[in-house]
Amino acid sequence: MANERKTVAVLYGGKSTEHEISLLTAFSVINAINLKRYRVLPVYINQDGRWIPGSEITGKLESKDQLLLHENVKAERAVEHWIAPSSPLDATSARPDIVFPLLHGSNGEDGTVQGLMELLNLAYVGSGVAGSSVCMDKVLMKDVLKTHKIQGPDYLSVSRFEWESDAPSRILAIKRSIGYPCFVKPANGGSSVGISKCVSETELSAAITEALLYDSKVIVEEHINGREIEIGVLGNHELSVSVPGEIITKNAAFYDYQSKYHEGNSTLVIPVHLSEKVLAELEETAKRAFAALNLSGLARVDVFLREKDQSIVVNELNTMPGFTQFSMFPLLWQHTGLSYPQLIETLIDLGLQRHDDKQKIHYRIQC
Numbered sequence: 001m002a003n004e005r006k007t008v009a010v011l012y013g014g015k016s017t018e019h020e021i022s023l024l025t026a027f028s029v030i031n032a033i034n035l036k037r038y039r040v041l042p043v044y045i046n047q048d049g050r051w052i053p054g055s056e057i058t059g060k061l062e063s064k065d066q067l068l069l070h071e072n073v074k075a076e077r078a079v080e081h082w083i084a085p086s087s088p089l090d091a092t093s094a095r096p097d098i099v100f101p102l103l104h105g106s107n108g109e110d111g112t113v114q115g116l117m118e119l120l121n122l123a124y125v126g127s128g129v130a131g132s133s134v135c136m137d138k139v140l141m142k143d144v145l146k147t148h149k150i151q152g153p154d155y156l157s158v159s160r161f162e163w164e165s166d167a168p169s170r171i172l173a174i175k176r177s178i179g180y181p182c183f184v185k186p187a188n189g190g191s192s193v194g195i196s197k198c199v200s201e202t203e204l205s206a207a208i209t210e211a212l213l214y215d216s217k218v219i220v221e222e223h224i225n226g227r228e229i230e231i232g233v234l235g236n237h238e239l240s241v242s243v244p245g246e247i248i249t250k251n252a253a254f255y256d257y258q259s260k261y262h263e264g265n266s267t268l269v270i271p272v273h274l275s276e277k278v279l280a281e282l283e284e285t286a287k288r289a290f291a292a293l294n295l296s297g298l299a300r301v302d303v304f305l306r307e308k309d310q311s312i313v314v315n316e317l318n319t320m321p322g323f324t325q326f327s328m329f330p331l332l333w334q335h336t337g338l339s340y341p342q343l344i345e346t347l348i349d350l351g352l353q354r355h356d357d358k359q360k361i362h363y364r365i366q367c
Contacts, residue, residue: 197223228246
């Protein structure tokens, strides 16, 4: 039937440092989904990596704690049914029409879950395996952008092996090519976890040691003196961009975890005033970066507007930006004319469209 509700499985939680952020995102998104149009099934991934499906969502959630589901045999069999749909299980076990992975960071935003969805031939929201994995690794992402002549900050990578083998030589290389101040970040990570601003060799050494707690590789970037601007991109083939927004932090050296997720620690200016020339360049750069990284569905493009020459420096692209009440991405689209519920529906439609396109690919030689 044309008006039959589609089933959306919402994945959230995850074995990641961004587990709590994922819960906040899922709480907001689930409450924004039109339950008259979609049947919503929550699937919680706990911090041990166990998948725990829950019962159909039938009304508004009052707290994110309602999303902390507990293991049971029936839940385990429900996930198994996605892989082996021939089992005659009850309706709650049915394969979803589309999966909405609201997983931030490793083991979710990095192409791993996307690869599983591909193997199961399930539609899902967002970018595919390649785009997700490359954007998760800040070094690889910047390498790709550089080959497409998209300007980014100067950077160097340091692996745990290199650091433990010869830390002094890496410190010297960073001093010569990047200088101070600089930023140290885990190569794979988000929400500003493990990120430090360094103004001396002592701080740099401590920052690299800390960042290596969260990943086996870190990236060291130059400090850009300029404004922090973000812009949203939606689409698969035909891309749309949102109005841009600016982040103004309070009492912080940079846009850190506290600034992102705690009210009052930063100000989001939407839309931000830019000249017609800069705005046009920003929109074109965002689309070029999105295409260069083979993304689909959505991305938030974070850039710096360099103070000395107003040039655009692409910092990173986030393939699954946050959807909390403080998050920039949904606010950008709200100010562009797309409400929160409309944004969710657009993302679901884009995911279904992308999946339909993939079904046209032949996997057998045509004689």
